[in-house]
Amino acid sequence: MGSRTFDMNYRPDYNPRALFGELAEGRSCSDCAVCCTVLEVSTPELKKPAGKTCEHCTGSGCAIYEDRFPVCRTWFCLWRFIGAMPDEARPDRSGILFGLAHPEDPPHPFAKTYIRAMAFEDEAAFETELAQDLIAMFGQGDLPVWISTSDSDLFLVHPATEIVDVVLGKTKPKSRQQKKDAKAWEAGVRQHR
Numbered sequence: 643m644g645s646r647t648f649d650m651n652y653r654p655d656y657n658p659r660a661l662f663g664e665l666a667e668g669r670s671c672s673d674c675a676v677c678c679t680v681l682e683v684s685t686p687e688l689k690k691p692a693g694k695t696c697e698h699c700t701g702s703g704c705a706i707y708e709d710r711f712p713v714c715r716t717w718f719c720l721w722r723f724i725g726a727m728p729d730e731a732r733p734d735r736s737g738i739l740f741g742l743a744h745p746e747d748p749p750h751p752f753a754k755t756y757i758r759a760m761a762f763e764d765e766a767a768f769e770t771e772l773a774q775d776l777i778a779m780f781g782q783g784d785l786p787v788w789i790s791t792s793d794s795d796l797f798l799v800h801p802a803t804e805i806v807d808v809v810l811g812k813t814k815p816k817s818r819q820q821k822k823d824a825k826a827w828e829a830g831v832r833q834h835r
């Protein structure tokens with residue numbers, strides 16, 4: 643997929659809580675500040691490119707925490723939402739930032755609303771058992787899952803290529819199950835606008 647931008651901005655019409663509910667109880671960012679470096683921010687109050695640490699970041703928190711910007715108060719990685727992700731999946735520990743993405747101009751039919759996993763320092767972070775388990779966990783869900791490093795194109799790992807090809811009309815379904823799965827994804831892809 644062309645777009646590599648992973649940004650901190652939710653579209654005004656979009657509420658991640660509709661998908662994931664409230665933040666996981668008892669969980670805080672503590673001294674993680676990965677999103678303050680890894681993500682692009684483009685709001686009137688704060689602009690910074692992906693990969694550049696925010697000028698307000700202390701390295702283990704935010705120097706203006708009480709007065710931080712609206713975008714900083716509303717964006718959370720999936721580790722903050724999903725209690726089933728273990729403590730060691732916190733982005734600064736796992737090396738992978740899992741987030742929800744929903745670009746204004748999706749560059750791919752399966753990229754309207756999707757889960758993005760970025761190994762922001764080292765691609766090898768994807769090789770751990772933890773990473774494999776997490777990707778498998780998200781692979782049980784009904785949102786597409788794309789993975790990337792900080793400077794690579796995104797790679798779609800869920801759903802399977804055969805299903806994507808059927809939905810996109812590139813191939814015919816090879817089984818009843820495939821046809822059923824493709825139909826479900828087609829409806830889901832249409833629904834996530």
Ligand code: SF4
Nearest residue numbers: 671674675676677719
């Ligand atoms: S990456 Fe997640 S855990 Fe880390 S600071 Fe951002 S929201 Fe908090």
Ligand code: SF4
Nearest residue numbers: 678696698699704714
């Ligand atoms: S203002 Fe604070 S919370 Fe927002 S990106 Fe910068 S360091 Fe992070």
